[in-house]
Amino acid sequence: MVLTERFRPLFPITEERSYLFAGGLAPAAIPVKAAIDGWSDRWMFDPMYHRARYFDEWENLRSRLAAVLGADPGEIAIVDNTSRGSNLAVQMIRAPAGANIVTDPTSHPSAVWPWLLPDRGPVEVRSVPDGPSSTWMKRIESLVDGDTIAVLVSHVDARTGFRHDLRELADLTRSCGGYLIVDAAQSAGAVPIDAGAAGVDFISGTLMKWLLGPPGLGYLYARREHVESLAPPHVGYVGANRDGRPDEPGNLSYRPGAVRHEIGLADLPGIAAARRGLDIILEAGIPDIERHVLELTGRMIDGLTERGIHVLTPARRTERGGVVAFHFDGAVSLCRQLRRMGVDVWGYPEDDRVRADPHLYNNPGDVDRLLEGIDAYRRARDPARASTG
Numbered sequence: 465m466v467l468t469e470r471f472r473p474l475f476p477i478t479e480e481r482s483y484l485f486a487g488g489l490a491p492a493a494i495p496v497k498a499a500i501d502g503w504s505d506r507w508m509f510d511p512m513y514h515r516a517r518y519f520d521e522w523e524n525l526r527s528r529l530a531a532v533l534g535a536d537p538g539e540i541a542i543v544d545n546t547s548r549g550s551n552l553a554v555q556m557i558r559a560p561a562g563a564n565i566v567t568d569p570t571s572h573p574s575a576v577w578p579w580l581l582p583d584r585g586p587v588e589v590r591s592v593p594d595g596p597s598s599t600w601m602k603r604i605e606s607l608v609d610g611d612t613i614a615v616l617v618s619h620v621d622a623r624t625g626f627r628h629d630l631r632e633l634a635d636l637t638r639s640c641g642g643y644l645i646v647d648a649a650q651s652a653g654a655v656p657i658d659a660g661a662a663g664v665d666f667i668s669g670t671l672m673k674w675l676l677g678p679p680g681l682g683y684l685y686a687r688r689e690h691v692e693s694l695a696p697p698h699v700g701y702v703g704a705n706r707d708g709r710p711d712e713p714g715n716l717s718y719r720p721g722a723v724r725h726e727i728g729l730a731d732l733p734g735i736a737a738a739r740r741g742l743d744i745i746l747e748a749g750i751p752d753i754e755r756h757v758l759e760l761t762g763r764m765i766d767g768l769t770e771r772g773i774h775v776l777t778p779a780r781r782t783e784r785g786g787v788v789a790f791h792f793d794g795a796v797s798l799c800r801q802l803r804r805m806g807v808d809v810w811g812y813p814e815d816d817r818v819r820a821d822p823h824l825y826n827n828p829g830d831v832d833r834l835l836e837g838i839d840a841y842r843r844a845r846d847p848a849r850a851s852t853g
Contacts, residue, residue: 467756468827471748475825482807482830487622487650487787487821490676495740500678503733514732521735526723528742529683532675532750533648533667534658538721539691541684542730546649547574549668549684552725553645554578554614555697556690559587563613566604568592570621570628572647575668579614587613597626597778605636612642619651619667623817625761625777625787627655634663643690649673653745654786654823655754659685666690671734674786674823676741678734684725691722700727744824753824757786760822760831764788767835776817788820792838794845801844802837809834 474493477483483491506513522542530537543549555578559565565587567576579587590607592600608615615637620627630646637644643665648657652667653674659667667685671677686694696703696718703724705717718724745753758781768775768790776789792798795811795818802809807830809820820834 467748467752467824471744472825472827474744478825478830480806482826482833484807484809484820484822484826484830484834486654486823487673487819488810489672489679490674490741490823491825492678492737493676493741493744493825495744496676496678496737499737499740500733503736507733518729518732521732521739522730525735525739525742528739528746531746532652532657532742533683533685534656534660534662535685536660536688538723539659539685539688541686541722541725542735543668543682543684543726544680544731545682546572546647546668546670547682549666549682550575550645550647551578552684552697553643553666553668553686556686556694556725557613557643559585559613561585562588562611564588564590564609564611565614565616566590566592566607566612567616568600568604569594569623570618570626571616572618572622572649575616575618575645575647597783600626601629601632601636604633608636608640608642610640612637612640614643614645616645616647618647618649619657620648620655620785620787622650622787622819623776624789625784625819627651627778627783627785630657630662630664634665637665638663650787651785653750653753654757656750659687671738671741674745675738676744676823677738678731678741680731681734681738684722686722686725691724692720696725698725698727702726702728748824754785756824757822758784760826760828761786761788763828764820764822764831764834767831768838771835771838773838786821786823788822790818790820791816792818798838798841801841802834805833805837805840807834807837 477491526537526540529540592603634644645666648667648669652669671681672679703726774791795816796813799811
């Protein structure tokens with residue numbers, strides 16, 4: 465666990481707690497917090513310093529996001545969250561009469577709802593039914609046809625941890641002339657993404673999870689040909705050329721690249737902090753992070769399975785990332801008890817599901833602490849059934 469030895473000291477929370485919810489909100493690393501503090505101090509005593517550097521920090525963040533996503537900086541727009549990016553992608557696409565979209569239970573509602581807005585034409589929503597991961601592609605193929613305008617998926621499913629094959633999906637979507645729109649909130653920073661090589665059309669995501677940044681910042685990747693051919697649904701001074709007066713007829717033109725989809729000033733202290741988080745990710749190397757989290761999630765899956773607990777996440781390494789989900793009666797109660805024991809995971813009351821998301825700062829001891837906490841909870845509830853599911 466060389467990765468943990470290098471980067472765990474940057475996360476003070478690890479001295480006190482086993483924090484296993486990177487896919488909800490990652491803890492602040494020392495350099496990330498220092499960036500926010502430093503920005504605020506400068507703002508207090510020398511605002512002009514920041515005023516002169518608005519867009520330098522912005523472009524630094526853009527270039528780092530491009531490196532994470534396997535993209536060109538000109539294909540990255542900085543937005544405020546994943547949902548904004550998903551909405552923006554949908555707004556750029558004009559659906560012809562009779563069009564349909566294909567989605568599945570991995571998709572966040574914010575990726576589907578924009579298609580249903582009243583100012584858009586009617587679009588049929590086709591939903592892939594739940595089922596085993598081994599038959600997922602066959603089930604989606606049965607719904608895609610020549611009228612499919614878009615296929616929507618989460619790269620890594622927040623409910624189960626299942627990881628989609630983006631290249632396979634892009635090939636399928638391209639065969640019908642549609643767009644592949646991907647939510648990478650649970651994958652970017654934990655597993656490698658090469659948007660260009662995979663042929664993905666749009667990717668939206670957030671900085672506050674696996675990319676170790678603060679809340680309030682996200683991104684949209686738009687494939688180069690879409691950046692230039694699909695008109696922005698909104699416009700502001702950041703994305704438009706500012707030659708001449710805006711009230712002159714025909715004066716509106718857009719800046720080259722995905723920046724044309726940015727409207728106004730973004731969260732500047734957040735950008736400074738997010739850049740430091742991305743520096744950690746890029747220094748560690750996403751392939752190494754992937755190997756690390758797969759080792760930890762594998763250890764977790766094995767331990768849960770040995771205890772008779774129903775694990776929702778696929779065991780195959782190629783079909784998962786950093787998210788592990790499992791069923792546990794009284795999930796919320798379990799998570800409250802674990803928190804009192806210094807272990808942070810998340811429980812979902814609607815389906816008694818627990819999620820645990822280890823990252824580069826976690827080690828095998830954190831996983832073992834989770835498993836030991838589950839054992840202790842079971843003993844307290846029913847000593848006679850402490851080893852049953």
